Amino acid sequence: MSEEITLLGDGIKEFNPKNFTYFVKPTYYDMSNLRLEGLKKTAEIIQWGRRNPVKFCERFMGIEFLDYQKYVFMESWITPYVVWCMSRNSGKTTLGSPFLMAKTLLLPYFEGYILSGTGAQSIGMMKKIEAITKKEIASFTGLTDVFMNELVKSQSNSNGFSHNPNSWSYKLYSGSTIATVNSNFDASRGKRSRLNFYDEASYVLEDMYTATLPFVT
C-alpha cells in the first residue's frame, strides 16, 4: 500500500513519506572529527544563507534593505527569468549589487555577467559592487569587510577588482566570478554563465539578447 505524500510545510524533510528511511552511503573524510564537525557547521550556515539570502546579506555584509527590496530580492533568488520594472531612484543597481555578491559568495563556481547597452553602464554596476565592498557609500552604514576578504588578490591586483578595459571583473576563492560585457558583445559570444544581469534592459539591443542569452543555456 502506497503512503500518502503530503506537499505542505517547510523544508525538504516535510515532503518525505512517513516511515520511509533513506540509506546514505557513508563517506569517509581524511580529517579529524573536530574539523569535519566545523565544516558541517559552516555548511549549515551556508545552506541557511542560500535559503535566506536577504538575511545573509544583512548579517554578513551589513547591508540593510527596504521592504520592497527584500521582496524583489527574494522573489528573484530562484526564479529563472526576472524583470525588475522599478521607478527612477528605486535602487535597482544598488539592489543588483548585493544580489550578485550574495550569489557569488554562496554558490561555488558561479559565473555571472553584467550586461548593458554600453560598456560604461555595466562598469557602473561593477563600480557599485566595488564601492559597497570598500565601504565607500556614506548612506550604507554598518558595511563589513567580509566580501573584501573573500576576493582573490594578487601583486598586480591588490584589492581584488580587475579593471581591464575589455571587462571589469572580480573573482572569489570559491572560483565564482562576475565580469562585465562591453558593447562589443559580438566578441563575447560563446561564454558560459549562470546569471546574466541586464542593467537598463529596456535599452539593450535585440541583437545583444540574441548573442548573450545563450550564455545561460
Next chain:
Amino acid sequence: MAVVKQPKKVPIAQVREENEKMKKLLENGVRCIVCGVMKDKSKFYVNTDPHCRCEVGCVCKECARKIALQVDDDGIEHEVTKESCIEALKLLNKPFLNSVWDASVQESDNLVAGRVKHNPWNAYIKNIQMVQYVGMDFFDSDMFKRGVVGGGQYCIKEPKTADDLSEDVRSTYEVNKKTTLRFLGYDPFENEPIEEQPILYAKLVSYFDDSVRDDGLKLEAVIEIVQSFKDIKTINDAISKYKKQLGENPAVISTIKSLADTKQKMISSALALAKDNGISVNHNNSKSKGAGTLSGIIKEMSEMNLDDIEINTFDYETSAAISQIMEANFQNQMKQLNPDENDWEHEVQHQAKLLHELQKERDNAVEYCRLLRKENKDLKDFLIERNIIDDALNIIDE
C-alpha cells in the same frame, strides 16, 4: 640350609671417613624441597630473611633455574617469562620487582656490554641479591604493593589494550586510526603504548589535508612532529617529577637541566620542520588559495563532496522565507488581474490544457517515484540479507 649373607666388612678407617663426610654434610648441607636431595649450602641462594636461621633458601639453585626456565622432561629449556620467574622467586622467597626485571631483560639482551647473561633469569637472580634488596622477601614484590592478587595466580599489570580505553575515547580512537590507515596505508604508531595511541592518532589526523597527501616529505614531517611533541610531553612529566624532589635532593638540578636542554632541542627541531614544510598557520604557504575564507571553505567542501553543502534548489524553494514570498506574489497577481469574459474563456482553455499536461506529468512522476522506492527497498533488503547493513541501516563493520 639357609645361608645368611654377612655384611661386607669395611675397614674401620673407611667407616670413620664416611662418618666424617656425613657429619660435615649434615652440618653444612640442606635438603632441597623440590628435588629432595641433600646438597651443600653453596648450592643454594642466600636467604636474607631475618627469621631464617639456616641462611639459605629451601630450593637449590639448579631447581630454581629449572622452574624459571621451564625445563621440560626432555631437559629442554624454554623462554623465561615473568610468571615462571615469579614462580621460582616464590619458592626462593625473593621479591619480584618490575624495575629489576626490566633491567635484567635489558642486560640479557645487551650484547655490547660484553658480560652477557644468557637469559633474564640469570641476570635477575644476580641483581636481586645485591645489597639494596637485602631483607626483602617475596611479599615485598611489586604486585603485592598494588594488591592485585586473584584466583591463585599472581597478576602482572600487562600493557593496556584497546578494550581498556573508555567508550568515548575508544570510538574516537578507532575512527582516527582508520583515517590514518586509509591516509597512509600503514600504522605509524603500532609500537607506541596503547594508552598513548589515541592522542597520537588524534594529533596526526588534525594535520591531514590535501597538501599533506600530495607531499610525501610533508607527511613524514607531520608524523615526526607528532612524535616529537609526544616525547616533549614525556619530558615535561619527568621534569615536574624531578622538580618535586628538588627540595630534598638539590643534585637533581643537573638532571632537570639536561632534560630541559633535550626538550628545547626537540622543540626547535619540530618547529624547523613545521617552518620548512609550511605546516603551522604562521608558516602556512596555502594562504593564496584562500584558506580560512568563507568562499575558500565552500570550495574545499565542494571538492570533497560533502553532502551538507550540496545545492538543493527544491530545499530553497520550499523554505519558509521563499515560499512565503512566492505565496504573496501569487496573491498579488490574482488581485491585479481583472479579466473580462473573453479573458476568462481564454484562461479556462489555457488552464484546461495545462491541467491535462500537468496531470500526465504528475502521474508519470508518481509512478517513477514508486519504482524508485521499490528499487530502494529491494536494495536495502539485499544489503541486509548480505549482512552489509543492519536493520537501522548502519554499516556493519567487519
